[in-house]
Amino acid sequence: MKVKVLGPGCAKCKALYGEAAKAIASLGLEAELEKVEKLEEIMAYRIMATPALVIDGEVKSAGRLPSATEITTWLSAAGAKQ
C-alpha cells in the first residue's frame, strides 16, 4: 500500500503525516508512507487545498485534518483490498 501526504510543510500537513504514521503502526499495515512537498507533484493530484491524504493513488481528503477514526477507516479498507 502506498500512502502519501501532500502539503508544502504547513502545521496541518505535519500533523496529518504524524496521524497517518500512527494509524499505520497501530493497524500493523505494511505501507509506504511518503511526504510530498514539491508543488508540481502535489498539483498532479488536482487538489485545491492542502493537506491532502492519498491512499493508493486515491485522494481521500483535502484541505483539512481528518480525524484519527477516518484515517483508520480508510487505511483498513485499503488494507482489506489487498
Place this chain on the structure above:
Amino acid sequence: MNEPLSLPVLPTAPAEAGERIAPAAPPRSARLVASGVVLLALWYAVYRGIAPLADFLTYGVLRLARETPFSSAISFFLYEVPKVLLLLLLIVFGVGIVRSFFTPEKTRQVLAGKRESLGNVLASLLGVVTPFCSCSAVPMFIGFVTAGVPLGVTFSFLVSAPMVNEVALALLFGLFGWKVAALYAGTGLLVALVAGWVIGRLKLERWVEPWVYAIPAGEVGGDFAPPTWVDRIGAGKAAVKEIVGKVWPYVVAGIAVGAGIHGWVPANFMAGIMGKQAWWSVPLAVLIGIPMYSNAAGIVPVVQALLGKGAALGTVLAFMMSVIGLSLPEFVILRKVLRPALIAVFAGVVGTGILIVGYVFNFVL
C-alpha cells in the same frame, strides 16, 4: 406521516429499514436546535452582563476610587477582554459553520464560466465564505487558473479571502461597533473587486510561471460526501479551537496595553501622529502593516485606545487591511507561481486601494 400504514405497503425490506430509522432522527436534530438556542441565549445573557460585572468588580470588589487613571484602566480591561473574546467565539463559530457550505471546488466551478467584471464581483464575495488558509494559496491559484478562471478574477479572490475575515470583523465589531465593521467589510470587498479588475486589464498572464499553465486542466480529485449538520457544528468548533486558540493571547495583551493608554495617555495625544492632519499617517500605517500578521489581533485594541486620543478612523482601517491583506509570508508562497514583477504589481495595486480607503475615510468622515 402515515408511518404505521406504510409498513405493509412498501415492498422492499431495506427501504423499510431506512424509513424506520428516519423517525429516530428528528429528536436528534431537535436536540441540536434546542441546545443551539439555549447556548445562544446563555451567550447573550453573559454578553449583557459584562458591563455591570466589570463595574461591580472595579468599584464594588476592588473598591477603587472613580475617575482615576488606574480605575479607568482596570474597568476598561475587565470590560473589553470578555466582550471581545465572546464576540470572537460567536463570530468564528458562525463563520466556521457558514464555510462548511462552501468548498474551493464549488467556488471554482462558479467562477470558471464567468466574464471578467461579474467574475470579479463573485470572486470577491466568494473569497469571504470559501475556506481559505494562506498555505493553500498556491494550490487554489493553480486550480483556478487551470480551470479557465481569468487571472484578474483569481486575484479578486486572493485579495478578499484573507482581508475580509472573521477575526478582523469580530475585533472591529467589538472595539469600534458594527458600523465600522460593516464599513471595513464593504470597502475590503471593493478593494478586492477593483484590484482584481485592474490586474485583469493589465493582461499579465506572461508573468505567471509557465509551469502553471503546463498543468493539464481537468476535474479536481476527491469528490467528498456532503457534510451533515453534526459535521458542520464540528467545523465551527474546530475553527474556534484553531483560530480563537491562536489569537486570544494577543487580544488580551493588546487590550492590556490599550487599557494603559486609556488610563494614562492624555487626550488628543495621538492627533499629531495619527490624526487627519498628518497626511503621511496612512502610507505609514500601510507600510507598518505589511510584515505583521496574526499579531494583528493584539494591535487593534491598542489602535482603538489611540483612536480615543485623536487618531483617525481611515488610518486605522488602512492599517487593519494592510496587516491581513498584504502579508509578506503570502508573497513568499506566491513566488512559486508568480514572477516577482507580478507580485510587485499585486502589492502595488492592492496597496494603492488601501491608501485610497484610508484617505477617503479620513477626509470624508
